[in-house]
Amino acid sequence: MNKNTYNPYENMLAVLDEAASRLGLKEADYITLRYPEREMIVSIPVRMDNGEMKVFEGYRVQHNSARGPYKGGIRFHQNADLDEVKALAAWMSFKCAIVNIPYGGAKGGIKVDPSKLSREELIRLTRRYTTRILPIIGPDQDIPAPDVNTNGEVMGWIMDTYSMFKGHSVPGVVTGKPIEIGGSIGRTEATGRGVTIITRQCLEHLGMSYENSTYAIQGMGNVGGTAAQILYDKGCKIVAVSDYSGGVYNENGLDIPAIRTYLSDKTKALIDYVSDDVKHISNDEVITCCCDVLIPAALENQITGENAAGVQAKVIIEAANGPTTVEADKILEEKGIVVVPDILANAGGVVVSYFEWVQNIQSMAWDLDEVNRTLKKIMNKAYDEVDAMSRDNKVTMRMGAYMVAINRICTAGKMRGGPISMA
Numbered sequence: 080m081n082k083n084t085y086n087p088y089e090n091m092l093a094v095l096d097e098a099a100s101r102l103g104l105k106e107a108d109y110i111t112l113r114y115p116e117r118e119m120i121v122s123i124p125v126r127m128d129n130g131e132m133k134v135f136e137g138y139r140v141q142h143n144s145a146r147g148p149y150k151g152g153i154r155f156h157q158n159a160d161l162d163e164v165k166a167l168a169a170w171m172s173f174k175c176a177i178v179n180i181p182y183g184g185a186k187g188g189i190k191v192d193p194s195k196l197s198r199e200e201l202i203r204l205t206r207r208y209t210t211r212i213l214p215i216i217g218p219d220q221d222i223p224a225p226d227v228n229t230n231g232e233v234m235g236w237i238m239d240t241y242s243m244f245k246g247h248s249v250p251g252v253v254t255g256k257p258i259e260i261g262g263s264i265g266r267t268e269a270t271g272r273g274v275t276i277i278t279r280q281c282l283e284h285l286g287m288s289y290e291n292s293t294y295a296i297q298g299m300g301n302v303g304g305t306a307a308q309i310l311y312d313k314g315c316k317i318v319a320v321s322d323y324s325g326g327v328y329n330e331n332g333l334d335i336p337a338i339r340t341y342l343s344d345k346t347k348a349l350i351d352y353v354s355d356d357v358k359h360i361s362n363d364e365v366i367t368c369c370c371d372v373l374i375p376a377a378l379e380n381q382i383t384g385e386n387a388a389g390v391q392a393k394v395i396i397e398a399a400n401g402p403t404t405v406e407a408d409k410i411l412e413e414k415g416i417v418v419v420p421d422i423l424a425n426a427g428g429v430v431v432s433y434f435e436w437v438q439n440i441q442s443m444a445w446d447l448d449e450v451n452r453t454l455k456k457i458m459n460k461a462y463d464e465v466d467a468m469s470r471d472n473k474v475t476m477r478m479g480a481y482m483v484a485i486n487r488i489c490t491a492g493k494m495r496g497g498p499i500s501m502a
Contacts, residue, residue: 085380085404087166093405095169098481099474109489115165117141121211123189125204129241134189135204139212141221141285142184145491148219149185150257150429151177152226153208155201156447159188161380167226167400171429173484174422176182178461180433185221187212193228196420205233213501216241218251218439224432225255227300227378235260242373263435265450266428270449271305271376273427276458278310278372281394281419282465292371295319295392297326297362299349302398302425303376304339311335319365323377324350324364327357358365366390375402382407390416397421412475420477422484423465430457488500 099109110131123135138161141149151171164186172184189208193201200369215221234253238260240253250261258264265272265335279289294310294317307317316332322342326351327333334354341352352360353407366373366382367389376398382390384406395411395418397403403411403418431454438444445453454477469479 084163085383087379087401088162088169088348088489089381090401091166091169094481098485101478102482102486102491104485109485110145110491112485114168115140115142115168116144117215118161118165119215120161120213121208123204123207123211124364125200125207127200129190135189135208137187137189137208137211137254138164138165138223139187139215140168141215142186143172143488145488145495146172146176146183147181148183150182150224150432151185151328152185152224152428153187153219153229153237154187154226155191155193155228155233156343157190158190159190164188166379169399170422172488173481174426174429175203176216176484176487177465178426178430178457180430180457182222182429184394184432185223185380186226187223200237205236206240209237210244211242213241216252218249218434218436222251222429222432222436223253230301231255231257231262234262251436254435255428256284256435261435261439262283263431263438263445264447265361265454266431266435267301268305268309269431269450269454270302270398270425271307273430273454273458274302274374274376274396274424274456275309275313275417276427277424277462278306278374278394278396280459280462281409281417282372283394285394285417287371287393290314292316293318293369293493294369294372294374295365295368296322296374296376296398297365297378297401297402298375298382299338299342300376302428303374306374306376306398309333314482318370319360319368320349321360321362321365321377324348326360326362327352327354328360328364328368329357330369331356332465333357335490341444374397375399377402380404384410387412388410390414394417395419399427408475408477413469418475418477420463420480420499423461423476423480427454430454452488469481478486 167186175182301385319328373392379401382403387407387410
């Protein structure tokens with residue numbers, strides 16, 4: 080499967096079917112998980128700064144609600160499409176089930192390159208998109224959050240637009256908001272922090288040293304950048320990092336604070352980063368470089384049947400959603416590489432989103448110690464449950480994670496009188 084024919088939803092279905100089979104489920108027991116409960120495509124007209132009217136395509140997919148309200152991010156990306164959003168919504172259902180928080184899965188997106196829009200154009204785009212999906216979102220219905228190319232500021236615009244229509248402030252309609260308007264302390268760093276919690280636990284289970292292992296991180300956005308900083312602060316050696324333009328490598332370890340400071344200027348990219356001790360490499364070379372732990376933290380479809388054989392890492396921690404194809408998974412398994420799947424490894428964001436939602440409902444705020452302590456407890460418990468499932472059934476961590484998730488969702492559906500259906 081090459082990058083041009085890759086369909087993330089078909090990728091998800093292939094793993095879903097195998098996991099259900101290993102659980103001994105008949106198709107009737109889980110067939111509803113193969114289909115989203117709702118798919119919405121919307122047209123978003125926006126008046127540009129030059130007076131021109133443009134129409135963008137947007138999506139919101141609600142995959143499953145057996146375990147609670149839908150939950151999932153919104154991404155702004157020029158390559159967003161319905162199949163991608165459907166896959167991401169399904170992965171959110173599984174992710175929430177794995178960490179055992181009371182949500183179903185959803186995802187949203189707009190096909191747009193946000194770097195080509197002014198701030199005012201982005202505000203107008205976000206507000207109009209919000210009005211389009213407004214009938215199907217809400218704090219008890221579907222709670223969006225930030226994803227690729229969106230952030231707390233964008234969530235503030237969504238919350239404000241929704242609240243205007245409701246006639247009163249509704250902070251619980253989104254998570255990942257700025258702290259000043261009801262966001263949770265620790266939310267911005269939560270996904271990257273969760274990745275490092277899972278990394279430490281995985282390496283300890285494998286008898287490897289967390290501090291003495293070498294790391295390569297593909298993607299230096301919020302998730303990859305946070306994970307890199309936490310690892311660096313713990314004394315870990317990060318030999319390679321990359322962004323959309325390419326990567327840098329130093330076998331003796333990179334200066335992560337300097338790189339993050341450089342990238343904090345949004346007009347700069349790693350391809351132009353200058354330092355005497357770094358070698359410039361491609362994103363593909365980051366994936367195949369010599370390291371103990373590879374952390375793909377960019378977009379989906381990065382480790383494929385074409386480059387998986389070249390992976391030298393002993394462990395892969397999937398910080399991105401869907402970075403590994405089904406074909407690549409088989410190659411990595413044959414090579415004996417341990418892959419901790421996305422639906423476990425990057426669940427820290429939705430866990431702290433859940434904390435934010437709970438704080439909004441209760442009209443109170445937790446301190447950072449409580450957020451991080453509870454995050455660590457939930458992530459460690461989820462890892463242990465997935466690890467036990469994979470060991471007991473002699474399957475990969477990915478298959479074990481899917482089995483835990485499917486079992487919980489199907490059980491919830493049966494307890495509601497089955498089949499699994501929207502409330």
